[in-house]
Amino acid sequence: MLVFKIAWRNILRHKGKSIxxxxxxxxxxxxxxxGNATAIGMQKGVEENIVRGFTGHLVLVSDQExxxxxxxxxxxxxxxxxxxxxxxxxxxxxxxxxxxFIPMTRGGVAILGGSGMNFLLTFGCNFDDFQRVxxxxxxxxxxxxxxxxxxxxxxxxxxxKNLHKMEGYWLIPAGQELVRDNLSQExxxxxxxxxVKSSLAxxxxxxxxxxxxxxxxxxxxxxxxxxxxxxxxxIMDIESFRQVFGYYTAADVVEELPPEQERLLAAGxxxxxxxxxxxxxxxxxxxxxxxxxxxRKAQAVGKINYDNAAYNYVSVLLHPGExxxxxxxRTRKLMKDNGLPVKVLSxxxxxxxxxxxxxxxxxxxxxxVILLFFVAIIIIMNTLSMTALERTEEFGMMRAVGARKGFIxxxxxAETLSLSALFGGAGLLVGAxxxxxxxxxxxxxxxxxxxxxxxxGEVFRPTLGFGGVALGxxxxxxxxxxxxxxxxxxxxxxxxxxxxxxx
Numbered sequence: 045m046l047v048f049k050i051a052w053r054n055i056l057r058h059k060g061k062s063i064x065x066x067x068x069x070x071x072x073x074x075x076x077x078x079g080n081a082t083a084i085g086m087q088k089g090v091e092e093n094i095v096r097g098f099t100g101h102l103v104l105v106s107d108q109e110x111x112x113x114x115x116x117x118x119x120x121x122x123x124x125x126x127x128x129x130x131x132x133x134x135x136x137x138x139x140x141x142x143x144x145f146i147p148m149t150r151g152g153v154a155i156l157g158g159s160g161m162n163f164l165l166t167f168g169c170n171f172d173d174f175q176r177v178x179x180x181x182x183x184x185x186x187x188x189x190x191x192x193x194x195x196x197x198x199x200x201x202x203x204x205k206n207l208h209k210m211e212g213y214w215l216i217p218a219g220q221e222l223v224r225d226n227l228s229q230e231x232x233x234x235x236x237x238x239x240v241k242s243s244l245a246x247x248x249x250x251x252x253x254x255x256x257x258x259x260x261x262x263x264x265x266x267x268x269x270x271x272x273x274x275x276x277x278x279i280m281d282i283e284s285f286r287q288v289f290g291y292y293t294a295a296d297v298v299e300e301l302p303p304e305q306e307r308l309l310a311a312g313x314x315x316x317x318x319x320x321x322x323x324x325x326x327x328x329x330x331x332x333x334x335x336x337x338x339x340r341k342a343q344a345v346g347k348i349n350y351d352n353a354a355y356n357y358v359s360v361l362l363h364p365g366e367x368x369x370x371x372x373x374r375t376r377k378l379m380k381d382n383g384l385p386v387k388v389l390s391x392x393x394x395x396x397x398x399x400x401x402x403x404x405x406x407x408x409x410x411x412x413v414i415l416l417f418f419v420a421i422i423i424i425m426n427t428l429s430m431t432a433l434e435r436t437e438e439f440g441m442m443r444a445v446g447a448r449k450g451f452i453x454x455x456x457x458a459e460t461l462s463l464s465a466l467f468g469g470a471g472l473l474v475g476a477x478x479x480x481x482x483x484x485x486x487x488x489x490x491x492x493x494x495x496x497x498x499x500x501g502e503v504f505r506p507t508l509g510f511g512g513v514a515l516g517x518x519x520x521x522x523x524x525x526x527x528x529x530x531x532x533x534x535x536x537x538x539x540x541x542x543x544x545x546x547x
Contacts, residue, residue, distance in 0.1 A: 048458050048462065050455055050458075051455055051458035051459040051462055052462060054455070054459055055459055055462060055463065058431065058435075061427065061430075061431045061434075062463060064427055065424055065427050065428065065431075065460075065463050065467075066463050066466065066467030067467065068420060068423050068424055068427070069420070069424065069463060069464055069467040069468040069471065069520075069523075069524075070467040070468065070470055070471040070474075071471065072416060072417075072420035072468070072471065072520075072523065073467075073468040073469070073470075073471025073472050073475065073516065073520050074471040074472075074474055074475045074478075075413075075416055075475075076413050076416060076417065076471075076475070076516060076519055076520075077471065077472050077474075077475025077476060077479070077508070077512075077516045078475050078478060078479060078506065079409055079410075079412060079413040079416070080413065080508065080512050080515055080516055080519075081475070081476075081479040081506035081507060081508045081512055082409055082498075082506050083406055083409045083410060083413075084506075084507045084508065084509065084511070084512050085499070085500055085504075085505050085506045085507040086402070086405065086406060086409070086497075086498060086499065086500040087406065087500065088500060088505075088507055089269070089499060089500015089501040089505065090402055090497070090500045091500075092269075092500075092501075093181075093267075093268075093269035093270050093500065093501045094270060094391070094395070094398070094402075095391050096178065096179065096361065097178050097179065097181040097267070097268075097269065097270075098178060098181060098267075098274075098359075099115060099359060099391040099394060099395055100145070100146075100177075100359030100360050100361050100391060101360060101361060101362040101366075101368055101371065101390070101391055102359075102360035102362070102371060102372065102375055102388060102389065102390065102391070103115065103357055103358070103359060103360070103388075103389045103390075103391060103393075103394035104126070104132070104357060104358040104360065104375075104379075104386050104387070104388055104389075105123055105124070105126065105356065105357045105386070105387050105389065105394075106123065106124035106125065106126050106127065106356065106385060106386070106387065107385045107386060107387045108124045108385075109123060109124055109387055112389055112393040112394065112396070113393070113394070113395070113396030113397070114150070114357060114389065114394050114396075115150060115357075115394050115395055115396070115398075116165070116395060116396055116397065116398050117152075117165075117396065121151075121152075121249075121250035121251065122149070122150065122151030122152070122248065122249075122250060122251050122289055122356065123149070123150055123151070123356035123357055124356060125291070125354050125355075125356055126147070126354075126355050126356050126357060126358065126386070127385050128384055128385065129147060129355055129358075131382070131384060132358065132379075132384055132386060133145075133147075135378060135379075135382050135384065136358075136360065139375075139378070140363075141362055141363055141366050141371055141374070142360055142361070142362065142363075143361045143362055143363045144177045144360075144361045145177070145358055145359060145360040145361065146169065146170075146173050146174060146177040146178075146358065146359050147169075147355035147357070147358045148167055148168060148169045148174070148282075148355060148356075148357055148358070148359060149167065149168035149169070149282065149285050149286070149289075149291075149354070149355055149356050149357070150165075150166070150167050150168075150356065150357060151166055151168075151248060151249065151250070151251070151285070151288075151289055151356075152164070152165055152166065152249040152250065153166045153246040153247060153248055153249055153278075153280075153288060154246065154247045154249050155207075155211075155244055155245070155246055156245040156246065156247055156256060157245050158210070158211045159210075159211060159212075160210060160211070162207065162210055162211065163249065163276075164203070164246070164276065164277075164278040165276050165277050165278070166246075166277075166278045166279070166280050166285065167277065167278070167279055167280070168279075168280045168281065168282045168284070168285025168286070169279065169281075169282055170192045170281075170282055171189060171190035171191065171192065171194075171198075171279060171281065172190075172191060172192045173192070174279075175189075177359070177361065178361075180268075181267055181268055181269070182198070182265050182266070182267055182268070182279070183265065183266060183268060184263040184264070184265055185201045185226065185263070185264045185265060185266055186216065186217050186220055186223055186226065186263060186264040187216075187217025187218075187220050187261070187262055187263030187264060188217070188262065188263055189262065189263050189265065190262050190263070190279065190281055193281075194262060194281055195259065195260070195281050195283065195284050196218070196259050196260045196261065196262035196280075196281060196284070197244060197246075197259050197260070197261050197262060197278055197279070197280055197284075198261075198262060198263050198264075198265045198278060198279040198280075199215055199244075199261055199263075199264055199265070199278055200264075200265060200266060200267075200271070200274060200275050200276070200277060200278065201226070201264050201265070201266045201271075202266075202271060202272065202275035203275045203276055203277070203278065204264055205228045205231075206275065206276070208228065208230065208231055209230065212239060213238075213239040213240065213241045214227065214231050214238055214239065214240050214241070215240075215241055215242070215244070215261050215264065216240055216241075216242050216261070216264070217242060217260075217261050217262060217263050217264060218242040218243060218260035218261055218262065219242070220242070222238075222240055226264075241261075242260060242261055243258050243259060243260045243261060244258070244259060244261065245257070245258045245259075246258075246259060246288060247288065248288040248289040248290065251289045251290055252290075253289070253290025253291075254288060254289050254290050255287065255288060255290060256288070257284060257287060257288050259280070259284055265279070269496075269501040269502050270496050270497075270501060270502065271502065272489065272491060272492065272493045272496050272502075273398065273493050273496050273497065286354055291354035360375070368390055368391075369390075372388055372389075372390050375388045376388045398497075401494070401497055402497050405494070405497055405498050413519075417519065417522075417523060420523050420527070421523055421526050421527045424523070424524075424527035424528075425526075425527045425528075425529075425530050425531060428460065428527065428528060428530075428531035429530060429531045429534050431531070432456070432531050432534045432535040432538070433534065435535075436538050436542050439452055439535055439538040440538055440539060440540045440541070440542050440544070441540070443538065443539060443540050444540035449536045452535050452536055452538075453532055453535070453536060456528070456531065456532055456535045457528060457532065460524060460527070460528045460531075461524060464520060464521075464523075464524040468520040468523075468524070469520075471520075472513070472516050472517065472520065475516070476508055476513065479506040479507070479508055482504065482505075482506055483505050483506065483507075485504075486503055487503065487504040488502055488503055488504075489501075489502050489503075489504070
């Protein structure tokens, strides 16, 4: 306690130097706190909006895929068909670390009938299941979202604006009226002659068995978060996607021929043409009646199981708190042990540039904080060293009356720690308060995709929590200790003779 009393007396005696050192500690702690809050908020936003809102933590694809970037690649070929999905599904359902999963398809489609070559990055799914697994990340701006069994497209509202710029027409959901309030400025200027369409002719891109289809626009949609990033993304019902890319569809699986047609296909030439009469004598059936019977019986029967047909990737959500790297390794071993031809990717591997840009932004923030960390150390160290030299007489006299180097060390360290606790602690509190005030302000990313990734969503929400506060306290302590090491050496070297010479 005596050391701290002397330390506070010295701090008050040297107010000017103390305020300079304290101000540096305050600003450093404030900026480091805000930087940590931004990085933590970004990580939390990415986890919530990208991982839990679209990609899943793990992405399972065919082992024939050579590249890891399998999701956000607009001009890429469709993914390979994922084999043995039923067995894969059964295995995933048994794992305690898997919260949920959904099979999907991904491919680029060309929009036909326009003046140029336009593409959409299209995902096929059972949309009700998609909304359930990912917590309803998509909302309708116009029209109604797909239901399982519906046919059609969901077009992003920003993607619609881009398409209007390139092709000149404005998309609206089938059966809906034009909503003038949702028009872009360019589209409003073209009224009342603005061309309007409610369907798109599309063709699968990069698949030899692809075909073209005209699909109704069911809704104009948007993602609740990261909508700028997802603006070129469209959702298609799973059966239409399979048809566009020439995949085996679920309807193909359940379609059955009536017994009469099966016997007809199995019959030989003698059975077909051995009799002179096509119709048995005495038959009262007309040709028209027989045609109606054949059409009626040729319809598909049974309930469609969409999981019996083609998918090309599975998104897997983990339970909160599960280690991503550990889950990847565990799932790879699981696939190998069960003989499943599956390649296991983390969401970062599967997301390619999206994850890379997110990581780069996080690294930039962290590098900025670290640079500030070292700048603060150097400035504080120089200031403390000058202070120690200016107090040569004081330290020399203390040594002359019997003070040991250890006492000088403890006193000088107590002064610095006291300043750090007072001013640095104030910087931490003010930084936490600023982050808390910013959250409800709703600062948006505007039209910038980079800012969306930096914010971890459309709104800037810096977050600290207990981990962020603890990190700030530890960082402040490390800065203080490193900054005081050299000045301590300077203070310990001062002797009574130095004090006399200085005097």
